[in-house]
Amino acid sequence: MTPPDYEYLRKLLKDRSGLDLSADKQYLIESRLLPLSRKAGLPGISELVQKMKGGSADLTTQVVEAMTTNETFFFRDKVPFDHFRDSIVPEIVKARASRKSIRIWCAAGSTGQEPYSLAMCLKEIGATLAGWRIEIIATDLSQEVLEKSKAGIYSQFEVQRGLPIQMLVKYFKQTGELWQINPDIRAMVQHRQLNLLHDFAQLGVFDVIFCRNVLIYFDQDTKVNIFNRLARIIEPDGFLVLGAAETVVGLTDVFKPFPDRRGLYRPNAAGAPPAKLPAAAAAAAAPKFAAMAGR
Template sequence: MTPLDYEYLQKLLKDRSGLVLSADKKYLLESRLLPLARKAGVPGITDLVQKMKAGSDSLINDVVEAMTTNETFFFRDKTPFDHFKDSVIPELIKARAGRKSLRIWCAASSTGQEPYSLAMLLKEKAAELAGWRIEIIATDLSPEVLEKCKAGLYTQFEVQRGLPIQLLVKYFKQVGTMWQLNADVRSMVQFRQFNLLQDFTALGKFDVIFCRNVLIYF
């Protein structure tokens, strides 16, 4: 990869996704884009860049998606979710008692563990939230991970990362070697493709915004 190739990719990724790659991240680009180059039938990143410059929008989207970090797990780091359960929900129940509605946004929801963790916590408060309108909007740049989100289907490894066993038993059913979230929990979350560089106005107003998966990496 030439310095000009790297410069082109840096600018493209910043413009398309907000991702800023410093000069020492060439190894990261190479490790993620070389498999994509082979898949596109070219020997290296320089050839990949040439194809992108020739106007291949689908390839550009694939490159942006390949550079997106989709690391996430249920109840990630535990403390923010404990705070949501023990402090935020009780305060919101009091503050929004007049309108009986809550809107929550999970930005960069990745494969869905964060919004589904919030949905399960709200399910646990079902008695206190009876008659309330609950909306959880989960957005991500990647259409591929959003498809996984909608299915609510996770491997044994994924459900073992952070998910308490009592919630696994209560809200999941086993499907072969996988675990699927019950339909009533899945229906609490709306998944939408959204680029965080876009105007947020169309998403509306929210009572709570989880953007930890963004802040951790940016």
């Protein structure tokens, strides 16, 4: 791959996905795109770039998806899910006792392990949420990973990574060497293709936003822009969950760290006020809730 090819790909990825690759990440592009080149019947990345420059929109989409598909597994990093179970859900249940509904957004849902981990956490709570309306929206840039998430089918290797054995037995059905998550858990998660660089106000307003291990790849201005837009679609008493290597500190004051809970943040009333959607617009924009009544 020539330096001009690398610069072309860097710019393309920054413009299309926000991925900000430094000058020394050529190895990453080669590891992700050489298999794609061979699959397309091309000898190397230079030929791939030439075909993209020739106007192959489908190939360009495949390149962006190949570079932005990140590793994920069930209950990844464990701590955020402990916070969800021990801090977030109890507070939300108390605060939403009158309306009995929770809206959660997984902003980089990938192949589904994160949103389904949250769904299983809520299912485990059981009677406390009987009659509540639960909505989990999983979005991702890649349509391919969203299709895998919708199917909810995972290999033995995938279910062994982070998933407690009792949850595997309780919430999955084995078919040959594969495991499929049960229909009632799959029904709790809705999927949408979405680019975080684009407007996401149409999703409505959320009580909880998981935006983990994706902002780390963006430059500072892009991070600030996304944080400011997240603040507009989160409830004033909502929760933002970031990855272990991500923070709002030093970037924006629209969120503040939650005391003694690493990676957990809340809207900051002293910062820029969240410009919430009007109730009627939010209701119109939001899809129907998945009910947990009687479960």
